[in-house]
Amino acid sequence: MIEWDDVRYFLAVARGGSVRAAAKRLGVNHATVLRRIAQLEESLGTHMFEKLPSGYRLTSAGEEVLEFAEQMEASSHLLETRVLGRDQSARGLLRVTLPPFLATHLLMPDLADFARLHPDIEMEILTTGEVANLTNREADVAIRIVTDRKTLPLNLHGLKGPELFSGIYMSRDLLAARRAGASDPVRWIAIDDHGIPRWVRDGEVLTTGIPFRTPDAETQIVAAQQGIGMTKLPCFVGDTDPLLARVPGTDPPMHGTLWLLTQGETRKTKRVRLFTEFVSRRLAAYAPLLAGLSLAGD
Secondary structure, eight states, rough: OOOOHHHHHHHHHHHHHSSSHHHHHTTTHHHHHHHHHHHHHHHHHHHEEEEEETEHHHHHEHHHHHHHHHHHHHHHHHHHHHHHOOOSOOOOOEEEEEEEIIIIIIIIIHHHHHHHHOOOOEEEEEEOOSSOTTTSSOOOOEEEEESSEEEEETTTEEEEEEEEEEEEEHHHHOOOOOOOTTOOBBEEEESOOOOOHHHHHTTTOOOOOOOOOOOHHHHHHHHHHSEEEEEEEEEOOOOOOOEEOOOTTTOOEEEEEOOOOOHHHHGGSSSHHHHHHHHHHHHHHHHHHTTTTTTTTO
């Protein structure tokens, strides 16, 4: 008899290409993955993987099994979401994924308020900018910054929120020094491997051409606070930081639009509806801050 859990492990190895990747995805150790694969191969009476130096490759039998395994997975998810859609109790697990900046610099007080209002809802907050697979229930609600609604999968239900703008910021001490007469070029603090944007190079404050890079958003903020240079941040981050100020001669460009995304029957559960309605109201109240208008009267 084939166990669905064994099939899950097979799919994880097939998609990840290695036992290590499957173990990480499933949150188990290598031995568990190997044991599950061995059980499934014994049940089917065939080997489904060929072990190579580069990883695990499906055999011809494995390719055939993969097609049926994906059909089983789709049926399992459909059954689960339909059952969840009938769950109208304000209790149970609620998984929410959102970018780290939004969690730590904007919405955490609101998430705390929601948790206090609904103590029977178990909350799991996943801070990532990656698009979680709502169909596979990696999350129940995704809060995402979207530049084009057409890029979102058609099976997702979207609740549109406010527009989000970014600004260019440097430390207040560095800005004060420039206003006192300093005119030396400053570094551009980058969050990725891209070069210095042309619109930054052509701005009022000159850059050195030698960037300061970090993949971590919080390190990016601290680097700006310490006067290393200037950087691009969401206005709701830069405008509320007492150590930072907008760089003169820059206008906040639009970063994207916030969307609350749910999927299928899951969005009909009471806990998901309560959360999306709650957060939607809070985001609407933050619209001026998100648009970079909080400094309009400065």
